[in-house]
Amino acid sequence: MHVLVAYASRHGATQGIAERIAETLGKAGIQAEARPVSEVKSLAGYDAFVVGSAAYMFKWLKDASAFVRRNRAVLTAKPVWFFSSGPTGGPLDAKGRDQKLTTVPKDAAELAEAVHARDLRIFFGAYSRDRKPVGLAERFMSVMPAMEGVPEGDFRDWPDIEAWASGIAEELSLVAPASR
Ligand SMILES: Cc1cc2nc3c(=O)[nH]c(=O)nc-3n(C[C@H](O)[C@H](O)[C@H](O)COP(=O)(O)O)c2cc1C
Numbered sequence: 131m132h133v134l135v136a137y138a139s140r141h142g143a144t145q146g147i148a149e150r151i152a153e154t155l156g157k158a159g160i161q162a163e164a165r166p167v168s169e170v171k172s173l174a175g176y177d178a179f180v181v182g183s184a185a186y187m188f189k190w191l192k193d194a195s196a197f198v199r200r201n202r203a204v205l206t207a208k209p210v211w212f213f214s215s216g217p218t219g220g221p222l223d224a225k226g227r228d229q230k231l232t233t234v235p236k237d238a239a240e241l242a243e244a245v246h247a248r249d250l251r252i253f254f255g256a257y258s259r260d261r262k263p264v265g266l267a268e269r270f271m272s273v274m275p276a277m278e279g280v281p282e283g284d285f286r287d288w289p290d291i292e293a294w295a296s297g298i299a300e301e302l303s304l305v306a307p308a309s310r
Pocket residue numbers: 138139140141142143144145184185186187188189215216217218233254255256257268271272280
C-alpha cells in the first residue's frame with residue numbers, strides 16, 4: 131500500500147498538515163509521502179490518495195483543483211480523501227456559526243463529489259499578518275479592512291489531524307487487494 135498525500139500551500143500551514151498525515155499513515159505501517167501537487171508528475175504506483183489545499187477567498191488554490199481535474203480518472207478509480215486547510219480561529223465565527231461548516235470551499239466540495247472522495251475534511255489553519263503576501267491578489271487583500279477580522283495564529287489541531295489520518299489507515303487496511 132503506497133499513499134500519496136498531495137497538497138497545495140501558500141504559506142506552509144497546509145504543507146504541515148499534509149506532512150503530519152503522511153507521518154501518521156507511516157506510523158500505522160502504510161508507506162506514504164507528502165508532496166506539493168505542482169511536483170507530482172505521475173500517479174502511477176500509488177494505491178490511494180489524500181489531496182488537500184489551503185482555502186483562499188472561498189476556493190481551493192488553483193494548483194490543487196487543476197491537479198484533481200487533470201487526474202480525475204485515476205482519483206475516481208482509487209480510494210481518495212480530501213482535506214481543506216481553512217478557517218483560522220475558534221470553532222464559531224463572530225456570528226456564532228460553525229466556521230468549519232460555513233467555510234467549506236464550493237469547488238472542493240464539487241471536486242470531492244466528482245471523484246467520489248470518501249471525505250472532505252476541514253481543518254483549522256494558520257495565519258499571520260506579518261508574513262509576506264504571495265501574489266497580487268493576496269497583496270491586495272492584505273490591505274483590505276476585512277482582513278482585520280481574520281484571527282491570527284496557528285489553529286492547527288494536531289490531535290484532530292492525526293485522528294483523521296488514523297481513520298484513513300484503518301479504512302485502507304480493509305481495502306481488499308482486488309479493489310485497489
Ligand atoms: C487573503 C486570505 C484569504 C483567506 N480566505 C479564506 C477562505 O475563504 N476560507 C477559509 O477557510 N480560510 C481562508 N483563509 C485562511 C487560510 O486558508 C489559512 O490561513 C490557511 O491555513 C493557509 O494555508 P497555507 O499556509 O498553507 O497557505 C484566508 C487567508 C488569507 C490570508
